[in-house]
Amino acid sequence: MRDYDFLVIGGGIAGMTFALEAAREGRVALLAKRSLEDSNTNWAQGGVAAVWDPEDSPRFHAADTIEAGAGLCNRRVVDLVVEEGPERIRELIELGVRFSLKRENGTATADYDLGLEGGHSRRRVLHAADHTGQEIVRGLSEAVRRNDNIDVFEDRFAIDLLIDEKFGFASGRPQCWGAYVLDTTSGVVEAFTARATLLATGGTGKVYLYTSNPDVASGDGIAMGWRAGCRVADMEFIQFHPTCLYHPDAKSFLVTEAMRGEGAVLRTPDGNPFMKAYDSRAELAPRDIVARAIDREMKRRGFDNVLLDVTSLDADFLKERFPVIYQRCLGYGIDITTTPIPVVPAAHYMCGGVMTGLDGETSIARLYAAGEVAMTGLHGANRLASNSLTEGAVFGHRAARHAMRRLREDSSKAPALPAWTSGAAVDIDESVVISHNWDEIRRLMWNYVGIVRSDRRLARAAARITMLREEIQQYYRDFRVTRDLLELRNLALVADLIIRAARTRRESRGLHYNVDCPERDDAHWLRHTVL
Numbered sequence: 001m002r003d004y005d006f007l008v009i010g011g012g013i014a015g016m017t018f019a020l021e022a023a024r025e026g027r028v029a030l031l032a033k034r035s036l037e038d039s040n041t042n043w044a045q046g047g048v049a050a051v052w053d054p055e056d057s058p059r060f061h062a063a064d065t066i067e068a069g070a071g072l073c074n075r076r077v078v079d080l081v082v083e084e085g086p087e088r089i090r091e092l093i094e095l096g097v098r099f100s101l102k103r104e105n106g107t108a109t110a111d112y113d114l115g116l117e118g119g120h121s122r123r124r125v126l127h128a129a130d131h132t133g134q135e136i137v138r139g140l141s142e143a144v145r146r147n148d149n150i151d152v153f154e155d156r157f158a159i160d161l162l163i164d165e166k167f168g169f170a171s172g173r174p175q176c177w178g179a180y181v182l183d184t185t186s187g188v189v190e191a192f193t194a195r196a197t198l199l200a201t202g203g204t205g206k207v208y209l210y211t212s213n214p215d216v217a218s219g220d221g222i223a224m225g226w227r228a229g230c231r232v233a234d235m236e237f238i239q240f241h242p243t244c245l246y247h248p249d250a251k252s253f254l255v256t257e258a259m260r261g262e263g264a265v266l267r268t269p270d271g272n273p274f275m276k277a278y279d280s281r282a283e284l285a286p287r288d289i290v291a292r293a294i295d296r297e298m299k300r301r302g303f304d305n306v307l308l309d310v311t312s313l314d315a316d317f318l319k320e321r322f323p324v325i326y327q328r329c330l331g332y333g334i335d336i337t338t339t340p341i342p343v344v345p346a347a348h349y350m351c352g353g354v355m356t357g358l359d360g361e362t363s364i365a366r367l368y369a370a371g372e373v374a375m376t377g378l379h380g381a382n383r384l385a386s387n388s389l390t391e392g393a394v395f396g397h398r399a400a401r402h403a404m405r406r407l408r409e410d411s412s413k414a415p416a417l418p419a420w421t422s423g424a425a426v427d428i429d430e431s432v433v434i435s436h437n438w439d440e441i442r443r444l445m446w447n448y449v450g451i452v453r454s455d456r457r458l459a460r461a462a463a464r465i466t467m468l469r470e471e472i473q474q475y476y477r478d479f480r481v482t483r484d485l486l487e488l489r490n491l492a493l494v495a496d497l498i499i500r501a502a503r504t505r506r507e508s509r510g511l512h513y514n515v516d517c518p519e520r521d522d523a524h525w526l527r528h529t530v531l
């Protein structure tokens with residue numbers, strides 16, 4: 001058993017921000033399922049939204065966030081994120097994160113280059129060219145690794161949270177005392193105990209066949225939180241990024257929204273621009289509108305993809321502003337300066353998750369959630385582009401501050417908890433069943449619970465996922481745990497929660513669109529879908 005003051009499950013922007021803050025007062029264990037550099041944060045391209053320009057104001061940022069959120073943003077949370085965001089970004093800069101500077105006549109100025117993205121009424125997206133996430137992870141992970149109060153454990157898979165009432169210790173509100181964790185290299189499961197635990201496990205993109213997310217995004221934190229007894233909300237609101245590269249060899253490669261901010265035009269494969277027919281903001285309409293428009297054009301005309309055309313922009317500007325996309329596309333034989341980029345929509349961001357309060361606290365004592373795993377109330381029914389990195393930093397910081405205050409007031413230690421036992425479980429001998437079920441879930445979710453939904457497809461998905469979950473639960477009882485089995489179990493649960501939420505909401509709003517109830521219904525549904 002390993003004992004710490006703080007256990008941080010997840011090493012993206014939310015987890016590392018929490019860890020650095022909490023380490024001022026206690027010993028921190030930071031877990032990452034693979035390497036610290038393998039996270040959604042690391043893949044973020046466009047940037048991080050914050051009021052930076054003197055002409056801009058938190059009021060405008062709040063208004064844009066609320067407009068995108070389609071009536072479901074929590075005003076207090078929005079205000080707090082837009083007010084505190086710039087301070088968290090200043091701290092990143094102090095840690096050594098280098099955001100791109102504005103250039104004049106080829107020379108860098110002292111001002112940051114602020115990008116414009118869909119749904120933002122002002123330029124307010126700080127970025128490091130088109131590899132913002134990588135630069136943020138570099139700055140944060142260097143600081144985390146050199147901090148003597150933080151122990152980083154990579155290749156560690158948190159299986160389940162240690163909740164006292166499940167072991168018969170509860171007195172009053174259930175409390176979390178850490179987690180059982182699998183060392184995926186040795187296969188050994190250890191208990192990590194802590195006086196405060198943060199879920200910062202990121203997103204759920206891998207639930208879908210096509211996603212912009214890396215493999216770590218299998219919704220583990222939501223699944224752990226749900227099994228522990230947390231309230232989970234708004235799972236039907238999944239953002240599909242309109243533009244992922246469509247190429248047989250490209251796995252999950254996103255083409256940033258910032259390109260549309262700079263003037264890229266969406267066209268059908270026969271060359272016609274179509275966005276104006278769907279929204280007066282055309283390419284700068286919020287993501288859900290753009291993704292649905294693409295989905296509609298593809299289904300209506302039977303296209304496999306559409307095109308994102310930046311060929312009218314200056315070639316040198318494109319190479320400097322979007323170096324990663326330029327190089328990556330070139331590797332697939334597409335020179336973006338002369339050829340439109342083939343793109344399709346893909347699952348990108350989970351707006352729902354473990355419900356938290358203003359300090360990232362969950363319904364279980366000593367348990368916090370921050371970042372994409374959490375439903376703080378910021379995004380409502382649709383996330384405004386580049387608000388998620390900001391949210392992760394703000395809530396990672398707030399949760400740490402809250403946990404530090406609590407630990408100062410209460411010096412209780414974790415009770416003696418039982419070690420993990422495998423019982424009669426044996427090593428899995430048929431990995432094919434895992435990969436088959438994994439594939440089935442992802443296809444089922446893509447086909448039945450995708451960008452456009454219907455009652456019949458959702459009902460079919462619900463019936464199928466129930467059977468799959470029973471099967472998977474049986475494997476979980478019979479076989480020794482592996483990363484694949486644990487991810488499959490979590491993926492199936494998260495899929496089930498998404499389907500349940502989607503069936504519950506009898507209207508269409510923000511990212512949830514059901515052809516059988518296509519209108520927004522404020523009289524009945526101006527509320528979160530709390531499961």
Ligand SMILES: Cc1cc2nc3c(=O)[nH]c(=O)nc-3n(C[C@H](O)[C@H](O)[C@H](O)COP(=O)(O)OP(=O)(O)OC[C@H]3O[C@@H](n4cnc5c(N)ncnc54)[C@H](O)[C@@H]3O)c2cc1C
Pocket residue numbers: 009010011012013014015031032033034035036038039040041042043044045046047048049132133156157158159200201202203212213214216217220221254348349370371372373385386387388389390392
């Ligand atoms: C391609 C792409 C581009 C994006 N671009 C932008 C952008 O420009 N701006 C923006 O604001 N947002 C963007 N996003 C979204 C944003 O990157 C994420 O929402 C955000 O980074 C999530 O941060 P996080 O700290 O919550 O989780 P993550 O960064 O995903 O980190 C999750 C961590 O949890 C760990 N983990 C997961 N499960 C377990 C487990 N069971 N046990 C132990 N560890 C576990 C992982 O290993 C990882 O370390 C983008 C996302 C993608 C995929």
